[in-house]
Amino acid sequence: MKGSFTMEKKPVILTGDRPTGKLHIGHYVGSLRERVKLQNSGKYDPFIMIADQQALTDNARDPEKIRRSLTEVALDYLAVGIDPQKSTIFVQSQIPALAELNLYYLNLVTVARLQRNPTVKAEIQQKNFNQSIPAGFFTYPVSQAADITAFKGQIVPVGDDQEPMLEQTREIVRSFNRIYGDVLVEPQGVFPPKGQGRIPGLDGNAKMSKSLGNAIYLSDDEDTLKQKVMSMYTDPNHIHVDDPGQVEGNVVFTYLDIFDDDKDRVQELKDHYRAGGLGDVKIKRHLFDVLNEHLTPIRQRRAEFAQDIPAVYDMLALGCERANLVANQTLAEVKAAMGLNYF
Numbered sequence: 100m101k102g103s104f105t106m107e108k109k110p111v112i113l114t115g116d117r118p119t120g121k122l123h124i125g126h127y128v129g130s131l132r133e134r135v136k137l138q139n140s141g142k143y144d145p146f147i148m149i150a151d152q153q154a155l156t157d158n159a160r161d162p163e164k165i166r167r168s169l170t171e172v173a174l175d176y177l178a179v180g181i182d183p184q185k186s187t188i189f190v191q192s193q194i195p196a197l198a199e200l201n202l203y204y205l206n207l208v209t210v211a212r213l214q215r216n217p218t219v220k221a222e223i224q225q226k227n228f229n230q231s232i233p234a235g236f237f238t239y240p241v242s243q244a245a246d247i248t249a250f251k252g253q254i255v256p257v258g259d260d261q262e263p264m265l266e267q268t269r270e271i272v273r274s275f276n277r278i279y280g281d282v283l284v285e286p287q288g289v290f291p292p293k294g295q296g297r298i299p300g301l302d303g304n305a306k307m308s309k310s311l312g313n314a315i316y317l318s319d320d321e322d323t324l325k326q327k328v329m330s331m332y333t334d335p336n337h338i339h340v341d342d343p344g345q346v347e348g349n350v351v352f353t354y355l356d357i358f359d360d361d362k363d364r365v366q367e368l369k370d371h372y373r374a375g376g377l378g379d380v381k382i383k384r385h386l387f388d389v390l391n392e393h394l395t396p397i398r399q400r401r402a403e404f405a406q407d408i409p410a411v412y413d414m415l416a417l418g419c420e421r422a423n424l425v426a427n428q429t430l431a432e433v434k435a436a437m438g439l440n441y442f
């Protein structure tokens with residue numbers, strides 16, 4: 100029989116974001132919402148990382164942006180309900196064990212395998228790297244494997260673009276364990292419901308992204324939100340109100356599908372739009388109301404936390420302390436398994 104004092108080790112959640120800007124509604128549905136739910140279930144030990152080193156892989160010349168965005172991302176976390184009492188929030192660059200693990204894992208991955216990673220491929224195109232891909236960027240999936248395995252992360256709530264990273268991490272774990280002995284844990288991704296894992300940008304671009312300037316930020320004020328919604332991509336052939344409109348690929352409806360809980364109403368709007376007689380301005384006004392209802396409490400909480408930035412940094416420092424304890428322990432196990440414990 101288990102005694103009442105048994106400390107059961109809870110499964111670890113590991114996830115994070117790059118501090119390349121403020122977080123947007125894509126992050127919210129793609130990952131943040133699920134994280135908060137898992138955190139509040141009390142069944143897990145969540146570690147949430149602000150990936151500043153990964154952000155530098157394609158922003159090496161703009162460290163100021165990373166520094167500024169670190170504060171923004173921390174505020175976004177607190178605003179959506181990530182609670183430092185329940186989740187360990189930490190900063191990648193402050194955990195030296197991660198870089199060391201990355202170095203060992205790089206030897207377990209081939210260049211050809213990295214070249215096949217579809218997310219990295221797409222991002223290289225998006226960022227117009229052509230032949231000048233920073234080596235650190237090219238290998239960031241390996242560094243991500245270090246981040247996940249350092250905490251023995253079992254559950255990784257992320258958007259769809261992260262599936263190839265998880266696959267690559269699992270391969271590294273299997274190679275490592277096969278060669279050096281059973282130390283690392285294979286992670287599983289937790290993905291959003293179908294259609295919500297990669298929400299499109301305001302411009303209709305396949306992915307809302309803080310680096311593409313096509314995002315609705317969690318911190319946008321009401322006027323900015325209204326202006327962005329009004330400028331959204333709809334159906335370019337829906338010129339007159341009476342014209343029949345297309346719902347597929349129409350970003351306003353994509354967002355309504357995700358954010359409007361009244362599904363019957365969304366269906367009615369779609370039918371009306373398809374038949375003709377429903378103007379873009381009307382559906383956009385409705386979307387604004389729906390989004391604003393979601394974002395108002397987040398915006399308010401964010402403003403409160405923003406009043407005490409030093410407290411936010413104290414919280415991060417504490418998180419880093421705990422993260423270092425765990426990551427150093429894993430690194431010691433890794434080095435021992437590899438026979439690198441000489442003294």
Ligand code: ATP
Pocket residue numbers: 115116117118119125126128129130256257258259260261295296297298299306307308309310311
């Ligand atoms: P960057 O352009 O700098 O890469 P990003 O917007 O892609 O920024 P990340 O920090 O790379 O954001 O991703 C953080 C998390 O948010 C990941 O789990 C990712 O899958 C998820 N995510 C990012 N963009 C979207 C989106 N448009 N829809 C759903 N999930 C998303």
Ligand code: MG
Pocket residue numbers: none
């Ligand atoms: Mg990204």
